[in-house]
Amino acid sequence: MQTLKRVLAGPWVPPELGKLPYLWAFSLTFMLWQYFFVPPRAIELVMFGVTAVLFLPLYLYSFWAEGRAAILCIALTCLIGVIWIPYNTGAGTLFVFAAGMCGRLSPGRNAYRMLAAVLGLATVGGYLLSPIGKTFLLAPWIIGVAVGLGSIMESEQRAARRQLLRKQEEVEHIARIAERERISRDLHDLLGHSLSLIALKAELASKLAGRDLEACKREIGDIETTARRALAEVRTAVTGYRDSGLSGALASARASLAAAGVELREDVPPHFLHGALAAGQEHVLALALREAVTNVVRHAGATRCTVKLALEGQEAVLRVADDGDRLPAGGEVRAGNGLSGMRERAASVGGRLAIAVDKGMRLELRLPVKESKETACPRI
Incomplete structure (x- = not known):
């Protein structure tokens, strides 16, 4: 029911398929070809109207269907095709549609088995019910095989692309986590070191405040310099670059150790x-x-x-x-x-x-x- 509500609400077909499925739906008009040569009977006109009303929603629903729902779509399409075989030489078009729906099944083996079943049913129906005999099989076997195989392979490619996208998303997620951990480690090391130096300098400046004003000013200047350097290092840590490297770390180590005596x-x-x-x-x-x-x-x-x-x-x-x-x-x-x-x-x-x-x-x-x-x- 949820899938049916989604189809009714739109979009009618999956967006990644574009507008082509709507164009393919016009293939149903091939059933009208014989009426350019033979006038349709009243029952055939009624049947075509009922077919259009029933089949087109079924066709659109099939693009969203999976598993048993897809099998049901294929079976109903084949049933409509079997009903039409005695009346219309273009009924093979319905079996072509059914072959195309086989791509909705997964894994691939089930899709190929269902395609074989569709072709087998079209063959039996053509021999037993069609007024043109073997000629009826041209559409199911030539066009239906190509459409069915193409649909199955396209479906497999879409599944592979979805899996690849999921893996790419997982890689990106892991990369984001690793980057956050890197930044966390870097900030801990950078700020821990710089703040320790600032605390030592501030303590020394407070001791010098009443005894040596010039020395106190120098220590306060060092605190300002250290704070500015720490800010610059935090910025470079976030962007992932280091300009100072070992030489900067050694210079900072000398200053910290000297301040601590x-x-x-x-x-x-x-x-x-x-x-x-x-x-x-x-x-x-x-x-x-x-x-x-x-x-x-x-x-x-x-x-x-x-x-x-x-x-x-x-x-x-x-x-x-x-x-x-x-x-x-x-x-x-x-x-x-x-x-x-x-x-x-x-x-x-x-x-x-x-x-x-x-x-x-x-x-x-x-x-x-x-x-x-x-x-x-x-x-x-």
Whole structure:
């Protein structure tokens, strides 16, 4: 009933089929061809009027029908064709319509079986009831086979296109989720680092306010600079680009550690800062360095931090270690959003992250690297 109401309300045929089904409906007029040579009897005129009234809605409904409803449409169309065989040589047109309706069945095997049944019924009816015998079979077998096969193959193609569209929608949905997760991780790392630095600078400025006004002004200027840089980084994170890369992350790490009174021991060869790594790998390393330094500043209680980046075999290895005493040696590190995001980013490029506590926390991030001749890095 719902399908019937939809047909009555319109559109009468599925929009993706366009206007062609309405043009095909005029094929029913082929039944009038013989009346150019033989005057129609009254019963035939009445029959044609009743056929038009019954068949045209059935024909339109068949474009929406599936399964048993489609079989019923095919059966009723064949029944009308059988009734017309003794009276009209163009009755084979109805079997052509029935053959075209076979495309509504799925899977394909059922459609081909139904097409064979339609042709078989047309053959038996032509032999037994048609006044022109074998000649009646020309339309069902020549036109009907072509129309039926074409309808079935077109239906299969439409089903394949619908499935492809669904998969594309799923891929787009997964991509949107991945992008949201990427932005969430990046914003956590970027804002966590920048806000920690701003908090330290603000605390230092408040201490200097009554003692050294010039130093206090410098700290407030640094707070403004850091805030503006954080805003710019958030914007670039949303668009998915990084201009500063490792060099920017190192500069930010120096500023954060200096503000927190933590000595930085840095061992990063210059070639890593000038295109030695792919953009995606540099992005992962830069954010990992930001998050690691943020953890040192906020949680470690350290006085010294070591940052080392090197190429070992076919891997770029980032090591960040501190001498903090807030975690017992051999203790377990609870992974928050920052560390979890770091693991996920590393895994996305085939890398791995290891964390240990031994006289401070030690973080080691390994990423596979394919060297190029132009940017080959010295090994250690």
